[in-house]
Amino acid sequence: MTKEFSVPPVVFPAGNGVNPGVGNITQRRAPMAPFQPLRPPSSSSAIPFLSFDIGSAASSSGTFGGTISSSGVSGSATFEDEEPLLDELGIHPDQIWHKTKSILNPFRVNPSAHKDSDLSGPIFLYLSFCLFQLLAGKIQFGVILGWIVVSSIFLYVVFNMLAGRNGNLDLHTCTSVVGYCILPVVILSAMSLFIPQGSSVIRYAMAGVFVVWAARACTNLMVALADGGEEHRGLIAYACFLIYTSFSLLVIF
Template sequence: MERQFNVPPVVFPSGGNPATGPHQRRPSAPFQPGPSIPFMSFDVGSVPASTSFSAPIYGGNIGFEEELPLLEELGINTRQIWRKTSSILNPFRVNPNLHEDADLSGPFLFLMAFGLFQLLSGKLHFGIILGWVTVSALFLYVVFNMLAGKNGNLDLYRCLSLIGYCMLPMVIFSAVSLFLPQGGVVIFAMGAVFVLWSTRVCSRLLVELASCGDEHRGLIAYACWLIYMLFSLLVIF
């Protein structure tokens, strides 16, 4: 004897029933966000396209076109170095106003050039040159401040800058000595001329830029003469 069970009919959400006909799904309306769900609108076409790279940087104050050159950002002013060099080339018309702002970029170039010319003559003096310049700056700084007393205003940085810039005649002498016979009278005579050139320029700049140096001009010139005489011996011997 067979037993029958009552099975409830299956009702699909779309209302179709496979027992009664084909299943057809009604098209649903697109999703509409409710008022409780916040949405942001992104309109790409409303944003203006940028065609240049002049966007402000560094806090929005300076653009790419208004940036300083790399050398000036590093504290190297090539125009100022050239003006100082041009003033030293004429020992009778030295402009002390150009040397009020001390720097070490020009002196470093002159010292490297001096060592390079010495290297071309077969002498490796880079370490000696840098060491002697440091000792010479300390020597001149102590001598000047002892002569000026409490009123002296010469600092070591300015002293090192002036000695380095006044090395330009020594650089020229080192270059010229490559074409002169070593140990002759000519090289000694030219060495004396270039030493006097450097001494005159350095002593005048020290007297003009530092106070209380006019009354001790002779002693300051003697100290400068000792310094550049020492460097000329590197070239001669």
């Protein structure tokens, strides 16, 4: 005899993937993938920064290159038309040499060369004076600079007080004249390097000659460049003599 067994029906519900229990048998949950792959982007949802026009980019790059080349050509043209760097800084080597050469003649100084006053030449002579003093073992950079400033102000005040209302000397011109006329003292400082320390008579005699040279050149330039100083030439010469005597004392002692 055959025995019949009752088999429960299998139900596959179309829901959220969970099968409810049927009878005494519980349906297992269908396995799910650990991740779901992203769907490929369609043409409507493409990445925005990748959508560009190659033709427009090429044309824009060509325009940019053309702009740079034209600006480079114009920049080179303007660079050639610019003044030299020394002229922009107000340093004229030819003018400095012409003024310095006019001081080298102790008997005849050319005042026309010093009408355009500048400070580049006096600064060069100041540095030369400091260098020769440094070679002699004397560090006097601050002392010499301070004496030049005080001497320029002193001569400016003295000249304008003597000239009165007729005086038209400015401080810039006075500083330029005092700085250029220090050239004989610079030469004295260079020559003193080769003179023994024991021969004091020779050093004093040389200092007197160079001081008179510098004072004469400074007096002639001051009287020629400014009005109202001709009648007070002796007093101006005395002030110039005191100025360059003080500088010569730095060389001797």
